[in-house]
Amino acid sequence: MEAGARQFDPRTPEERSERETEFARIVAFTDGVFAIAITLLVLTIEVPQGSKDLLADLRHQLPDLIAYALSFAVIGRFWLLHHRFFAHLERFDSRLMTLNLTYLGLIVLVPFTSELLGDYGDDVEAPVIYAVVLAAAALVNWSMVRYAIRGRLVNPESRVAVAGSGELTGLAIPGIFLISIPLAFISPYLAEISWALLFLVRSTLARRRS
C-alpha cells in the first residue's frame, strides 16, 4: 500500500531528473484536472428550454456568459502560475503532492461557484462563496510555493525567480479575493469589479521586472 512511502518521504525528496516519468504523471494529472475544470465551465451556460422568444431568453443568460469569461480567465491565470512554479521544481515529496491535491480540490469547485455567480450574482452569497474558494486556492498555492522554497525542492538559482510567489507579493492574489469578501456586503458588483485587479497585478509586476 505504501509502496513508494520511502521515496515520498519529505526528508528524502525525489529528484526530478531521476524520476522524470513520475514527475510527468503528476504534471499531466494536474494539467488534466485544470483542462477539465476549465472546459466544464461551458456546462454552466444554460440553453433555454422550449423558448418562445430566444433573443430575450438569451439576454437573461448574459450573467452566465460573463461568469464564464471571468472564471475561464481566472482558472487560466491560476494554471499559468502553477505551470511557471512547476517549471522551477526540481524535487517533490508526499507533502507537496497532498498540497497539490488540496489545491486542485479547490480549483475543481470553480465550475460550481461560477454557476452560482451566473445565477445569483445579485445576491451577496454568490460572490462571497466565489471569493472564499479562490482565496483558499490562492493561499494553498502560496503555502505550496513557500514549502517548496524552504524544503529546497527548487534549485538555488531558481529561488529568486520563485520567491515572489512564496513571500509578501505572493499574497497579492489571495489578498484580492479576501478583500473582495467585505466589499460584497456593500455591493455584489463591487466585489466582482475588484477581481479585475487580479489581471492588473500581473501587468504591474511584469512591467516592474522587465
Add this chain to the structure above:
Amino acid sequence: MEAGARQFDPRTPEERSERETEFARIVAFTDGVFAIAITLLVLTIEVPQGSKDLLADLRHQLPDLIAYALSFAVIGRFWLLHHRFFAHLERFDSRLMTLNLTYLGLIVLVPFTSELLGDYGDDVEAPVIYAVVLAAAALVNWSMVRYAIRGRLVNPESRVAVAGSGELTGLAIPGIFLISIPLAFISPYLAEISWALLFLVRSTLARRRS
C-alpha cells in the same frame, strides 16, 4: 507569483528545445481542452424522457445529431490546424499563451452554441451566435499565427509553410463564418449550408499545393 515572468517576457521568448517540458505542458493542456470540448458535444444530444413513441421522439433529435456531426467536424478541423501550426512553433512567450487561452475560451463555447443550434436551428439567433463564436475563434487563431511569424516564434524555413495561415488566405475560415451571419437573416439553413465551404476550402488548397 510572477516566478517565470522573465522567461515569458515577449522580448526574450522561450526556446522550445530548452524548455521542452514546459512547451509539452502547453500543448498537452491545449489538446486536453480540445479533447474534452469535442467529447462534451455528446451531452448536447438529449435522451428522450419517459417516451411512449421512441422512434418519433428520436426523429425530433435529428437536428441535435446533425449539429453534433457538424460541431465535431468543426472542432476536429480547428484542432488539426492548431496542431499543424504548433508543430512549426520554435519559441513561445506570454502573449502567445494569452492568445492561446483566449482561443481556447472560444472553442470551449462550441458545445453550448452547438446545443443552441440543435434546439433552435430554425431561429435566426442560433446560427448567428454559432457563426459569431467560430468567426471570433478563427480570427484569434489568425492573429496568433500572424504574431508568431512577426515575433519570429517560428523558424525561417517554416515561415513559408505557416504563412498561409497568417496572411490573406488565412482569413478564409473566419471569412466563411462572417459571411454566413447576414445569410442567416435570409434563411438559417442558408447559413448552415455555407459552413460546408469550410471543408471545401481545405481540399481546394490541398489540391493546388500538391
Add this chain to the structure above:
Amino acid sequence: MEAGARQFDPRTPEERSERETEFARIVAFTDGVFAIAITLLVLTIEVPQGSKDLLADLRHQLPDLIAYALSFAVIGRFWLLHHRFFAHLERFDSRLMTLNLTYLGLIVLVPFTSELLGDYGDDVEAPVIYAVVLAAAALVNWSMVRYAIRGRLVNPESRVAVAGSGELTGLAIPGIFLISIPLAFISPYLAEISWALLFLVRSTLARRRS
C-alpha cells in the same frame, strides 16, 4: 491555414520517428477522447430525485448499471485494439487522421447510445441504434487498418501482426454488431446477449495464436 498540408499529403506520409512530438499529440488527443467518453458513461446512471424508497428506485436503475458495464467494456476493448494498432504505425498522413477523427466521432456517441439502452432496453430502437453506431465505428476502424497496411504506414515486419485487423478476421467485430441488428427485431435481449460474443472472439483468437 494549410500550414502542414505538404507533410500530411498521403503521398509523402510523415515518418513517426522524425515527427515524434506530432505523433504523440495525435495519440494523446485520441487517448484523451477515449478516456473522457468512457468516464462520461457515469453520467448515464441517474441518481433518483427525492426518492421515498431508495432501494426500490435504485433497483429501477439496474438496466442503467448493466448498460454502463457493457459500454465501459466495449469502449475499453475498442481502445485496446486502437492502442495495439497505433503501436505498429510508423507513418501517418492526413487521410488516416480524418479516418481517426471519424472513428472518434462514433466512439463519442457511445455515452448517448448507452443511456438510450439503459432507459429503453425493452424497445427495439435502443439496441438497434447501439449496434449501428458500434458497427460503424468497427467498420471505420477496419478501413483505417486496411488503409495503413496498403499505404505502407506500418512496417513490413508488423504487417503480419496487424493483418488480422485489416482482413476477413478483422470483420468479426463489425459483423457481430451487424448481425445483432436483425436479432433485435426478434428480441431486444437476444441482440444484447449476442454482443457478449465480442469478448469470446478475443479469447478464441488469443488461444489459437499462443
Add this chain to the structure above:
Amino acid sequence: MEAGARQFDPRTPEERSERETEFARIVAFTDGVFAIAITLLVLTIEVPQGSKDLLADLRHQLPDLIAYALSFAVIGRFWLLHHRFFAHLERFDSRLMTLNLTYLGLIVLVPFTSELLGDYGDDVEAPVIYAVVLAAAALVNWSMVRYAIRGRLVNPESRVAVAGSGELTGLAIPGIFLISIPLAFISPYLAEISWALLFLVRSTLARRRS
C-alpha cells in the same frame, strides 16, 4: 484484431523499456480517467434553481459538499497508490491491462456513488453502495499488485517496496470499506466516520517505515 496479441500474452510480457511509448499510453489513459472522474465530482454539487433564500438552500447542499470533499480525497488517495505502484512496474501484459480497466470501471462509478451519498446520506443504502464500490476497487487493485509481483512484472529490488500492497497490509484499505458495510446498518454516520481510517492507516504505515 488481435494485432498485438502476442506481445500482450501473459507468458511473454512486454518490457517497459522496449515499449516505452505504449506504456506511456496506458499510464496517460489511466491518469486521464482518474483526472476526469475526480473533476466530474463537481457536477454532484447542485446549484439551487430559482432560489428565494439562497443561504438556506445552500445550507441544504452541505452534505453534497462533504461528499465532494470525501470523494475527492478518496479518488486522490487511490490515484497516489496507483501512481506509486505503476512507478515500480517494469513489464505489462494483457491480463494486467484487463485488471486495470476493471479497476478504472469502479473508480469511474465514484461520482455516481458520491452524489447518492450527498443526497441520501441518512439512508443505509447510500453508504453501503459507496463502500461496496470502493471495497471492490481496492480489492481489484490488491489483486493487480499481487499479480504483478507473482508474474514478475516488477523488478526484484522493487518487490519489497511493492509487497505491502499485495500482501496482508494491502488488505487494509478494502478491509476498511468492507467493515463499514455492517456499520452502516447500525448508523450511516458510523460508516462514514470509519472511512476516515483510510487516511490514518497511511500516516501510521509511513511513520513505521521512516
